[in-house]
Amino acid sequence: MAEISIAEALKSAIAEEMRRDPSVFCLGEDEDIPFGMGGAFTVTSGLGDEFGSNVRIPNQNGKGYTVKGADDIGNVRVLNTPISEIMLAGVCVGSAMAGMRPVADLQYGDFLFCMMDQLVNQAAKMCYMSNGQVHVPMVMRAPCGATNRGAQHAQSLESYFVHVPGLKVICPSTAYDAKGMMKQAIRDENPVLVFEHKLLYGGKRKEAGQLSASGEVPDGDYTVEFGKAAVRREGKDITIVANLLMWYKAMQAAEELKKEGISCEIIDPRSLVPFDYDTVLASLEKTGKLMIVQEDHYNLGWGAQLEAYIAENAITLLDAPVTRIAAYDCPIPFSPTLENYVIPSVDRILEGARKLARL
Amino acid sequence: MHAFPAKDKALGMYLSMYRIRKYEESIYYLFLEGIMPGTIHQSTGEEASAVGMLYDLRKDDWMASTHRPAGHDIAKGISVRAMMCEMFGKADGCCGGKGGAMHTGDISVGAIPANAIVGGNLPIAAGAALAFKMQKKDNVVVCFFGDGASNEGSYHETMNVAGLWKLPVIFVCENNLFSANTSIKLTCVQENVAADRAAVYGIPSEVVDGNNVIAVNEAAQRAIKRARKGDGPTILELKTYRHGGHSRNDACGYRAKDEQELWIEKKDPVKNFRKEILDRKVITEKALEKKEAEIENEIEEAVEYAKNAPLPANESALENVFWGE
Numbered sequence: 001m002a003e004i005s006i007a008e009a010l011k012s013a014i015a016e017e018m019r020r021d022p023s024v025f026c027l028g029e030d031e032d033i034p035f036g037m038g039g040a041f042t043v044t045s046g047l048g049d050e051f052g053s054n055v056r057i058p059n060q061n062g063k064g065y066t067v068k069g070a071d072d073i074g075n076v077r078v079l080n081t082p083i084s085e086i087m088l089a090g091v092c093v094g095s096a097m098a099g100m101r102p103v104a105d106l107q108y109g110d111f112l113f114c115m116m117d118q119l120v121n122q123a124a125k126m127c128y129m130s131n132g133q134v135h136v137p138m139v140m141r142a143p144c145g146a147t148n149r150g151a152q153h154a155q156s157l158e159s160y161f162v163h164v165p166g167l168k169v170i171c172p173s174t175a176y177d178a179k180g181m182m183k184q185a186i187r188d189e190n191p192v193l194v195f196e197h198k199l200l201y202g203g204k205r206k207e208a209g210q211l212s213a214s215g216e217v218p219d220g221d222y223t224v225e226f227g228k229a230a231v232r233r234e235g236k237d238i239t240i241v242a243n244l245l246m247w248y249k250a251m252q253a254a255e256e257l258k259k260e261g262i263s264c265e266i267i268d269p270r271s272l273v274p275f276d277y278d279t280v281l282a283s284l285e286k287t288g289k290l291m292i293v294q295e296d297h298y299n300l301g302w303g304a305q306l307e308a309y310i311a312e313n314a315i316t317l318l319d320a321p322v323t324r325i326a327a328y329d330c331p332i333p334f335s336p337t338l339e340n341y342v343i344p345s346v347d348r349i350l351e352g353a354r355k356l357a358r359l
Numbered sequence: 360m361h362a363f364p365a366k367d368k369a370l371g372m373y374l375s376m377y378r379i380r381k382y383e384e385s386i387y388y389l390f391l392e393g394i395m396p397g398t399i400h401q402s403t404g405e406e407a408s409a410v411g412m413l414y415d416l417r418k419d420d421w422m423a424s425t426h427r428p429a430g431h432d433i434a435k436g437i438s439v440r441a442m443m444c445e446m447f448g449k450a451d452g453c454c455g456g457k458g459g460a461m462h463t464g465d466i467s468v469g470a471i472p473a474n475a476i477v478g479g480n481l482p483i484a485a486g487a488a489l490a491f492k493m494q495k496k497d498n499v500v501v502c503f504f505g506d507g508a509s510n511e512g513s514y515h516e517t518m519n520v521a522g523l524w525k526l527p528v529i530f531v532c533e534n535n536l537f538s539a540n541t542s543i544k545l546t547c548v549q550e551n552v553a554a555d556r557a558a559v560y561g562i563p564s565e566v567v568d569g570n571n572v573i574a575v576n577e578a579a580q581r582a583i584k585r586a587r588k589g590d591g592p593t594i595l596e597l598k599t600y601r602h603g604g605h606s607r608n609d610a611c612g613y614r615a616k617d618e619q620e621l622w623i624e625k626k627d628p629v630k631n632f633r634k635e636i637l638d639r640k641v642i643t644e645k646a647l648e649k650k651e652a653e654i655e656n657e658i659e660e661a662v663e664y665a666k667n668a669p670l671p672a673n674e675s676a677l678e679n680v681f682w683g684e
Contacts, residue, residue: 090482
């Protein structure tokens with residue numbers, strides 16, 4: 001057992017899978033440029049040393065560069081690519097269909113929109129349209145969440161992809177899950193979108209507002225199955241379902257609420273497709289009250305889907321209307337003051353929970 | 360001048376073109392009868408491109424097609440019966456009735472499910488080529504696209520890496536002068552929309568008479584050889600013309616009469632190649648008519664089979680959303 005960050009957990013999952021299976025390879029812009037950032041958040045830095053990458057390394061004598069791998073792409077397993085998102089996703093689809101297991105890094109999830117055709121029309125539909133003749137075992141890593149970077153580097157986009165049949169959507173938020181779910185994603189036979197929260201990486205690149213999500217990770221090989229929620233805290237009065245950074249905020253709120261005599265059960269769905277409704281239903285049997293917290297916008301989204309599912313299938317379990325706390329329906333503003341206002345805060349969770357507890 | 364191929368190859372290419380022509384004619388009439396669902400984008404007039412490009416490809420080489428895939432698919436080896444069943448939405452279709460006219464494919468003969476997003480197949484073909492390169496295989500990928508696709512972002516993103524990484528892929532622009540209804544001259548300054556935009560990506564290109572199956576096949580052999588030995592991609596721009604509309608109910612009023620006459624009457628790839636093989640005494644006319652009749656029979660049988668084939672079970676609609684589920 002070792003205590004490591006999520007960034008390290010993801011890196012170790014990818015490295016172990018690359019050692020285990022020669023068809024696994026990484027690709028993306030700045031994937032592993034010497035003295036660069038390893039994607040945008042250090043996850044893939046250093047992988048090229050072991051697996052080979054296409055790089056230009058500045059010579060130590062200060063004169064010029066040494067080029068490696070650039071003329072020999074067939075032998076490179078950490079591929080630094082142009083900034084071409086359609087190509088990036090399309091190359092994943094084609095190489096996956098032909099027997100490889102690409103793990104692509106998008107740097108910022110917001111760039112998913114630049115590759116929507118390849119994800120939604122191609123990756124998600126190839127297996128179906130061909131009636132199972134081909135399939136697409138690819139992983140697309142999408143760093144997400146608001147981090148004082150303004151509206152185009154801030155979004156939580158999980159819900160767009162929850163709507164697309166044929167895509168799996170996961171959002172690991174502990175080091176243990178990050179490693180086990182990344183391994184599971186690489187071994188999955190279908191396209192998997194992995195949403196990684198920028199404030200939870202714990203990488204060398206520091207972020208205002210980041211939380212420590214470092215945790216113990218076993219030394220040996222393990223995977224975490226998709227479609228199994230994690231109960232992060234047990235309680236009896238209110239069920240809070242929250243993912244990524246939001247369940248950490250809910251945990252902070254729960255400590256406060258405990259002092260006020262309100263006991264919260266906190267569920268982290270971990271994967272959104274497939275979604276573990278059963279764990280939520282079991283919790284509602286106890287509490288009868290549901291709060292959903294998501295960093296994504298209020299209008300629609302996975303939280304609304306969960307609320308609708310409960311209304312359709314288990315409304316008799318509810319003793320009160322559902323409370324849903326989400327980002328306000330505006331683009332994410334830059335100013336830290338405004339961003340903190342728009343993104344669900346511990347205070348908003350507290351306020352919502354107190355009201356819900358009184359109902 | 361082009362070297363005329365061996366007799367059996369010449370005859371084989373002609374019969375493959377004839378099969379495509381008759382298949383497309385039969386689809387056309389089935390639509391007129393009103394018994395075939397959906398829409399059609401027919402390849403009639405572009406047979407030399409499909410056959411010339413694919414005749415020398417190995418079965419385990421891959422081919423990526425477009426919304427106009429029938430010629431490519433038949434030339435790559437999908438049976439007319441499996442194609443016809445797919446057109447009727449039947450369970451025995453090459454995609455179990457889930458793909459339809461624009462997504463036919465059979466990976467066991469190297470035909471990737473065809474792609475109905477213009478330019479959508481380009482990076483996928485590059486990805487498959489990258490996989491072959493990483494796997495140290497000598498397979499190649501032939502990727503067809505239309506003139507209109509050369510204006511998609513995916514074209515430029517893909518050509519950039521294909522040239523940079525020397526991927527074993529042959530990009531084939533079937534320039535039939537129109538992107539659906541719009542003349543390519545209204546949307547590009549280049550005369551050769553793909554070939555003139557190849558050099559900037561470090562990719563060699565050729566402009567070829569796409570209605571001359573021998574010319575196409577010679578260019579294909581050069582490009583396949585380059586790709587197979589690791590020298591990278593080629594862009595071939597084949598000048599061709601569709602005999603019919605973009606899709607059904609398209610009477611082509613936007614095309615000049617003299618242009619249509621030139622391409623359909625004088626430059627018909629099937630009619631002209633038939634004359635050539637007879638002139639060169641590849642086969643007697645009587646023997647050829649017999650072989651043509653066999654193909655017509657094969658297609659009629661496929662139509663009868665497809666009409667009576669079982670429909671897919673409703674539950675199958677929910678299968679293969681995820682692989683193996």
